[in-house]
Amino acid sequence: MANESTRVNAPGLVSGKGWHDQDHVPGIKSELLELNMGPQHPATHGVLRLLLQTDGEIVYKVTPVLGYLHRCAEKIAEGVNYKQWVVYTDRFDYLAPMCCNHAYVTAVEKLMGQSVPERAEHIRVAVSELSRIASHLIALATFGLDMGAWTPLLYCFREREEILNLLERISGGRMLYNYMIPGGVRYDVPNDNWVADVLDFVDLMEHNKLPEYNTLLTYNKIFIERTADVGVIDAKTAVDYGCTGPVLRGSGVDFDCRRDDPYSVYHKFDWQVQLGRGEMGTTGDCWDRYIVRAREIEQSCRIIRQALQQLPEGPYQALALKAIVKAPAGAAYTRVESAKGELGHYIISDGGQTAFRNKVRSPSFCNLQVVEKVGVGQMVSDLVALVGSLDIVLGEIDR
Amino acid sequence: MEQNAIYELLAGALGDGALGYNEHALEPWADVAPAKVVEACRFLRDDPRLGFNQLMCLSALDWDGLDEAGKGKSTAILGYTDDGQPETSDRVGTGDLGVAYHLYSHALRHKFTLRLRVPRDVAAVPTVSGVWTTAAWHEREAWDLMGITFTGHADLRRMLLDDAWVGHPLRKDYVMPGTWNGVPLQGQPYCANPFPVETGGPDQPAGDKPAEG
Numbered sequence: 001m002a003n004e005s006t007r008v009n010a011p012g013l014v015s016g017k018g019w020h021d022q023d024h025v026p027g028i029k030s031e032l033l034e035l036n037m038g039p040q041h042p043a044t045h046g047v048l049r050l051l052l053q054t055d056g057e058i059v060y061k062v063t064p065v066l067g068y069l070h071r072c073a074e075k076i077a078e079g080v081n082y083k084q085w086v087v088y089t090d091r092f093d094y095l096a097p098m099c100c101n102h103a104y105v106t107a108v109e110k111l112m113g114q115s116v117p118e119r120a121e122h123i124r125v126a127v128s129e130l131s132r133i134a135s136h137l138i139a140l141a142t143f144g145l146d147m148g149a150w151t152p153l154l155y156c157f158r159e160r161e162e163i164l165n166l167l168e169r170i171s172g173g174r175m176l177y178n179y180m181i182p183g184g185v186r187y188d189v190p191n192d193n194w195v196a197d198v199l200d201f202v203d204l205m206e207h208n209k210l211p212e213y214n215t216l217l218t219y220n221k222i223f224i225e226r227t228a229d230v231g232v233i234d235a236k237t238a239v240d241y242g243c244t245g246p247v248l249r250g251s252g253v254d255f256d257c258r259r260d261d262p263y264s265v266y267h268k269f270d271w272q273v274q275l276g277r278g279e280m281g282t283t284g285d286c287w288d289r290y291i292v293r294a295r296e297i298e299q300s301c302r303i304i305r306q307a308l309q310q311l312p313e314g315p316y317q318a319l320a321l322k323a324i325v326k327a328p329a330g331a332a333y334t335r336v337e338s339a340k341g342e343l344g345h346y347i348i349s350d351g352g353q354t355a356f357r358n359k360v361r362s363p364s365f366c367n368l369q370v371v372e373k374v375g376v377g378q379m380v381s382d383l384v385a386l387v388g389s390l391d392i393v394l395g396e397i398d399r
Numbered sequence: 400m401e402q403n404a405i406y407e408l409l410a411g412a413l414g415d416g417a418l419g420y421n422e423h424a425l426e427p428w429a430d431v432a433p434a435k436v437v438e439a440c441r442f443l444r445d446d447p448r449l450g451f452n453q454l455m456c457l458s459a460l461d462w463d464g465l466d467e468a469g470k471g472k473s474t475a476i477l478g479y480t481d482d483g484q485p486e487t488s489d490r491v492g493t494g495d496l497g498v499a500y501h502l503y504s505h506a507l508r509h510k511f512t513l514r515l516r517v518p519r520d521v522a523a524v525p526t527v528s529g530v531w532t533t534a535a536w537h538e539r540e541a542w543d544l545m546g547i548t549f550t551g552h553a554d555l556r557r558m559l560l561d562d563a564w565v566g567h568p569l570r571k572d573y574v575m576p577g578t579w580n581g582v583p584l585q586g587q588p589y590c591a592n593p594f595p596v597e598t599g600g601p602d603q604p605a606g607d608k609p610a611e612g
Contacts, residue, residue, distance in 0.1 A: 242533030359458035
């Protein structure tokens with residue numbers, strides 16, 4: 001639907017009047033229609049409900065209705081100790097739980113002043129990036145599916161399965177890992193050739209699979225027509241609405257926590273931040289957000305290769321770690337680049353073994369708000385493209 | 400820019416609206432008067448030396464049970480008794496509520512933290528959604544879960560809970576309802592581990608003891 005005429009002619013956006021106010025067809029009355037997109041809708045990626053006001057195919061107002069998955073995890077955090085809450089972070093972004101684990105343990109370690117062995121940090125980076133690839137694969141696959149491309153879904157899930165197998169071998173869980181703890185990781189790298197298998201997979205991904213996706217989907221003429229120039233988020237809007245991650249970088253803002261607010265051992269590796277450049281249309285359109293994710297897979301492969309090739313010997317947990325973790329009184333905000341964007345934790349400690357307050361700033365929550373602005377004036381089918389390109393996950397929106 | 404230099408600029412612009420600066424903390428923060436928060440945020444965003452164009456996070460806080468120095472005992476969370484009934488309490492929270500703003504500048508690559516406190520019974524803070532639009536949803540969430548009213552907010556409705564929900568769950572003196580729309584809200588107490596584990600097994604790191612109480 002990247003047809004220029006349909007969007008420019010979206011009636012009433014300037015004058016405040018739409019089709020329903022005009023006498024296009026004498027004798028036929030038209031009015032705004034209220035339409036529910038979701039909560040059970042294949043194109044909303046979870047139990048999200050969008051309340052639309054439409055005039056024909058044009059969207060006049062988008063109101064996201066949230067909370068179908070709300071568990072008040074922040075309240076639970078005040079009742080369980082620091083180690084026990086790691087398992088709840090898995091359930092935030094259940095497509096990339098390692099990144100959520102990483103964000104939370106980083107925050108607790110900052111509060112505790114706990115140092116982490118180098119080997120643990122390398123393992124963390126490797127599994128986080130594997131998780132990021134898995135999440136981005138789902139993003140590419142379901143985005144293609146929203147645009148009517150069935151086949152890439154099967155290809156992407158095939159590679160994701162490999163990642164789940166690798167992560168199962170190191171953590172014991174297929175999808176929810178509970179793998180990191182403050183001060184290290186729960187288990188060392190298994191001695192069944194895991195590192196070599198990951199390196200093989202990364203090579204395969206980078207040299208064989210990504211070119212395959214590009215042929216199938218990225219440079220497909222139909223796909224480009226559906227996504228280029230659609231749902232354009234300019235850089236100013238993206239920052240103002242608190243967008244982060246691939247959504248922000250797709251709009252051409254050169255920012256990535258891994259490089260600009262470094263944590264863990266990312267500073268040791270050689271990789272590049274990927275930006276949307278408007279190659280197929282306007283900077284910040286749906287295709288740009290797609291291509292940023294596709295290229296980030298390649299960069300994640302580079303990071304994993306370096307992290308595992310330089311994997312140092314030594315302990316995988318801090319030796320001084322006590323059975324019950326206690327943090328001195330204080331407050332700290334830390335943020336980590338998860339697969340969806342900037343995942344922040346604001347933890348206030350009163351000196352005990354549970355957090356006094358644990359506020360989670362989830363990237364999907366902030367990224368979704370932008371549909372209230374950018375979704376207006378689009379065709380309904382372009383709204384599907386916009387929501388698909390934001391790559392939200394409802395587990396961390398509703399928390 | 401250094402944190403204390405940022406605070407000096409802010410204090411110069413705000414006058415008596417800047418209430419203090421805590422520089423010995425792990426993460427320094429500035430206290431501002433609630434009535435002056437919009438002015439402070441606008442200054443922090445628009446001054447070319449500061450340029451805080453991103454609101455990273457807006458957190459609603461409940462200081463009940465904690466003294467000024469951050470020491471104290473967190474208030475016990477009410478759960479359920481052994482027969483599945485919700486525990487009740489007559490305790491009324493007395494501490495202040497608060498809001499924390501975490502800011503970041505993309506151009507200058509520095510961060511800053513603003514905090515404010517409001518009394519519990521008149522918890523109203525001017526909205527900063529006119530400064531950063533992202534605050535609109537953060538503030539709706541803060542109203543929903545902590546019950547802080549943001550004056551001037553265009554659309555202050557419940558966000559994550561049902562529109563008809565009573566109370567604000569993140570407050571320390573919140574009492575869970577026994578039922579909701581006829582559905583009993585029963586469960587395990589938050590602190591009890593329903594699956595107690597033996598520690599010290601071959602694959603079990605030493606730290607996985609069940610929580611105490």
